[in-house]
Amino acid sequence: MSRQIGEVILDLQKVSLAFGGVKALTDISFDVREHEIRAIIGPNGAGKSSMLNVINGVYRPQEGEIILRGQHFSKMNPYKAAKAGISRTFQNIALFKGMNVIDNLMTGRNLKIRSNLLQQAFWWGPARREELAHRAKVEEVIDFLEIQHIRKTPVGRLPYGLQKRVDLGRALAMEPSILLLDEPMAGMNVEEKQDMCRFILDVNDQFGTTIVLIEHDMAVVMDISDRVVVLDYGKKIGDGDPDAVRANPEVISAYLGASH
Amino acid sequence: MPETTSSPALDTFPRLLVNHARVRGDKPAMREKDLGIWQCWTWQDVADEVCAMACGLVEMGFRRGENVAIVGDNRPRMYMMMTAVQCLGGVPLPLYQDAVANEMLFVLVDAEVRFLFVEDQEQVDKVLELQEQLPQLKHLFYGDPRGMRHYTQPFIHDVRELLEMGRVHHRQHPDLLAAEIARGASLDVSVMLYTSGTTGRPKGVCLTHHAFISAARGGAEFDRLSADEDILSYLPMAWVGDHLFSFAQALLTGFTINCPESAETVMNDLREIGPTYYFAPPRVFENLLTQVMIRMQDASAIKQKMFHYFMGVARRSGAEILDGRPVSTADRLLYALGRFFVFAPLKNVLGMSRVRVAYTAGAAIGPDLFRFYRSIGINLKQLYGQTETCAYVCLQPDGQIKFDSVGKPAPGVEVKIADNGEILVRGPMLLKEYYKRPDATAEALNADGYFMTGDAGIFDGDGHLKIIDRAKDVGKLTNGAMFAPNYIENKLKFFPYIKEAVVFGDRREMVCAFINIDIGAVGNWAERRGLAYSGYTDLGAKPEVYGLIQESIEQINSELVGEGALADSQIHRFLILHKELDPDDDELTRTRKVRRGFVAEKYGVLIDALYGGKDSQFIETAVKFEDGRQGKVAADLVIRDLKTFAVAGRATA
Structure with a gap:
């Protein structure tokens, strides 16, 4: 790989999040460098998805702050996150099932559309030019993910593995600088996992996109990520490159349940 | 057009291209879908790119007469590269894009390939492996260029670099290419196609410009093809059929070829383009029909009723109407109604609304399958030919279609039957030689210049040729009766539930069969019955599925009993194989023909069990997965006896 891992682009400092009395995240700090693939792992209920939701502003942490490209956000929200170039996929696929693949990907371009509702309704002048340009971008994503054959198929009719790919496609259509992937390979068979790994690596390599991913399949995580954060019961118990994390006794015990 | 195409100066493909650029420079020559939109190259564009490619090759040190391998899906630039190589007196050598690296190795070494043009990273990786x-x-x-950023080896180039280099070269030496094209002769080898090799190593078949242009012209005049045809080029470029239709005939008549976006989108692209001239091997027609039938089974009751009623009308009179034979007025009216409600929409779904002539070849087509397409008004015809004859020996003339024959000898072709039943052919379209194999050339061409096809056939009373089987496959049962395995297998394969079949019987007392079920069709059937299964092996072993297949075979037995000499070929016992026969395991050729000898050897225990009267047999088989890994499939296979029918007028044994 020739890509250069750059400076810290996203820095989380002492983030704590609680739902009433339940502490989902306690005092967590870690950073993400530009162009790297950063994995968040941990057993069920460790707070991985909460962590992702904090990053793109779905949850507001009670304490701590998020520093994105040097800018401090104590209150991130999804709109700001999206504007700042963060896009994500969902664990339980949140696509519009009745719409076809193209339309679903077009929703990923929503933020970039400048023309107003009226212009769009009549598909007139600038709106028309704009939509064509966005459609061209969407077609590039379709080409990239090799889903030409299902362009016009309603998403609800697609098999699960392809829906996951379309979900990734919608996130890519935003041309994000940071991509958050919530269990992109959950429930897939070996071949689908291999394909997905290939796509994630290609996105990272060709577009230089920084990727933060949550994944359960340890083999996959260790294979593709540059650095790994390990969470357990809302606390950070490990952080480092895959080999260091693998050797960390606390991580081993959290995963295997052995006492240390 | 004919006066220009038959003028003596246009006797090589590069000269044909130059002429098209002059005569119809702004007409579409090639289309390809890119980012969802069909992109078009006019004949002038093609001529310019071919010129740039050829000049680029010269700059790169190309030597006149050398072979250039081309590997990939059908892409405009792949076709252009063929002509570019021909301009320089070289020989393009298309290879099957799904061949694994080792299969490519033999050809690349044999042909001393120095220049390779491949489609994408996948193919580059294969070459680097070798x-x-x-x-x-x-x-x-x-x-x-996708995924190629990190390939820094100095001998790997983007084809755009070649084009750029060629354009510069052409500006500096504007007359060079014309001179190179002028040096070409019609008896030069224009292309080398390796035979898939049902037996032994593949052989490079050298075909000349003259041969392919003669074959293309004969076919084009026979079917009155014009420059306005549109075809979809989706079959492997290494296959002689694609070379004849998408390359030779396109360059001869000047019609448009359309390259699909990817292998998965062919059905969609077919619908969008609506070709007027269409070519597919039988299995494609078979798959299409299976899909239609499956979808019909899921349709509403009214639609199903309508479909079956009008298909009945079509079976009765559709083919006769297409052939212009007399049909009762009532049936004509019903057929017209059927066209409105069923046939036209169905043709539209199949992407065949505009098809004027459709051909099939490569293997025998089931008569019922053939009749289906003709009955809904698609002028589907068969042709007969092999790589060595530019796929041009026999064609079915319009209006004289016989379901069980491949038609009459094509214009300019002589066909005769040898004493042992083998079909011999002679004409301008014959191969020049096998590459570096004078021994094989001498074996294939007899003293009178006839090519020995290796097929067994007979002429019927009207001069139509009927292919029975491979000459060497035709055998005898121990009681002396003729045994034509392909004939029976093709009958079996016509059932939508049977994907592949291998029958045995030569020098044996009875006929037995291996069956591969069609996982799509049988899976759907099982689903509708609430039958749970985990995969191919499991589904194939279900007693219900055995019952289903048994019914099908017994129906064939009842047909065979009425076919005179073949009555003794009724199938007595069968089993369903635990894995699908696969070219990756060498059980099928790349064109999906069964390698009978190999299969018989590999599954010897199963054959022994069939003939030994056993009820079941355990087998374990190694399989190769697509990514090159190895695995094992094991199963206890059930063997079933079948009902056979006594031949009338003969005492039952």
Whole structure:
């Protein structure tokens, strides 16, 4: 790989999040460098998805702050996150099932559309030019993910593995600088996992996109990520490159349940 | 058009291209879908790119007469590269894009390939795998830059670099290419196609410009093809059929070829383009029909009723109407109604609304399958030919279609039947030689210049040729009756539930069969019955599925009993194989023909069990997965006896 891992682009400092009395995240700090693939792992209920939701502003942490490209956000929200170039996929696929693949990907371009509702309704002048340009971008994503054959198929009719790919496609259509992937390979068979790994690596390599991913399949995580954060019961118990994390006794015990 | 195409100056493909650029420079020559939109190259565009490619090759050190391998899906630039190589007196050598690296190795070494043009990263990787065994390899060009950023080897180039280099070269030496084209002769080898090799190593078949242009012209005049035809080029470029239709005939008549976006989108692209001239091997027609039938089974009751009623009308009179034979007025009216409600929409779904002539070849087509397409008004015809004859020996004339024959000898072709039943052919379209194999050339061409096809056939009373089987496959049962395995297998394969079949019987007392079920069709059938299964092996072993297949075979037995000499070929016992026969396991050729000898050897225990009267047999088989890994499939296979029918007028044994 020739890509250069750059400076810290996203820095989380002492983030704590609680739902009433339940502490989902306690005092967590870690950073993400530009162009790297950063994995968040941990057993069920460790707070991985909460962590992702904090990053793109779905949850507001009670304490701590998020520093994105040097800018401090104590209150991130999804709109700001999206504007700042963060896009994500969902664990339980949140696509519009009745719409076809193209339309679903077009929703990923929503933020970039400048023309107003009226212009769009009549598909007139600038709106028309704009939509064509966005459609061209969407077609590039379709080409990239090799889903030409299902362009016009309603998403609800697609098999699960392809829906996951379309979900990734919608996130890519935003041309994000940071991509958050919530269990992109959950429930897939070996071949689908291999394909997905290939796509994630290609996105990272060709577009230089920084990727933060949550994944359960340890083999996959260790294979593709540059650095790994390990969470357990809302606390950070490990952080480092895959080999260091693998050797960390606390991580081993959290995963295997052995006492240390 | 004919006066220009038959003028003596246009006797090589590069000269044909130059002429098209002059005569119809702004007409579409090639289309390809890119980012969802069909992109078009006019004949002038094609001529310009071919010129740039050829000049680029010269700049890269191309030597006149050398072979250039081309590997990939059907892409405009792949076709252009063929002509570019021909301009320089070289020989393009298309290879099957799904061949694994080792299969490519033999050909690349045999043909001393120094220049390779491949489609994408996947193919580049295959070549790099072989790099050490290819010391002569000089330059590797790729068409699709995706994923190629990190390949820094100096001999790997984007084809755009070649084009750029060629344009510069052409500006500096504007007359060079014209001079090179002028040096070409019609008896030069224009293309080398390796035979898939049902037996032994593949052989490079050398075909001349003259041969392919003669074959293309004969076919084009026979079917009155014009420059306005549109075809979809989706079959492997290494296959002689694609070379004849998408390359030779397109360059001869000047019609448009359309390259699909990807292998998965062919059905969609077919619908969008609506070709007027269409070519597909029987299995494609078979798959299409299976899909239609499956979808019909899921349709509403009214639609199903309507479909079956009008298909009944079509079976009765559709083919007769197409052939212009007399049909009762009532049936004509019903057929017109059927066309409105069923046939036209169905043709539209199949992407065949505009098809004027459709051909099938490569293997025998089931008569019922053939009749289906003709009955809904698609002028589907059969042709007969092999790589060595530019796929041009027999064609079915319009209006004289016989379901069980491949038609009459094509214009300019002589066909005769040898004493042992083998079909011999002679004409301008014959191969020049096998590459570096004078022994094989001498074996294939007899003293009178006839090519020995290896097929057994007979002429019927009207001069139509009927192919029975491979000459060497035709055998005898122990009681002396004729045994034609392909004939029976094709009958079996016509059932939508049976994908592949291998029958045995030569020098044996009875006929037995291996069956591969069609996982799509049988899976759907099982689903509708609430039958749970985990995969191919499991589904194939279900007693219900055995019952289903048994019914089908017994129906064939009842048909065979009425076919005179073949009555003794009724199938007595069968089993369903635990894995699908696969070219990756060498059980099928790349064109999906069964390698009978190999299969018989590999599954010897199963054959022994069939003939030994056993009820079941355990087998374990190694399989190769697509990514090159190995695995094992094991199963206890059930063997079933079948009902056979006594021949009338003969005492039952």
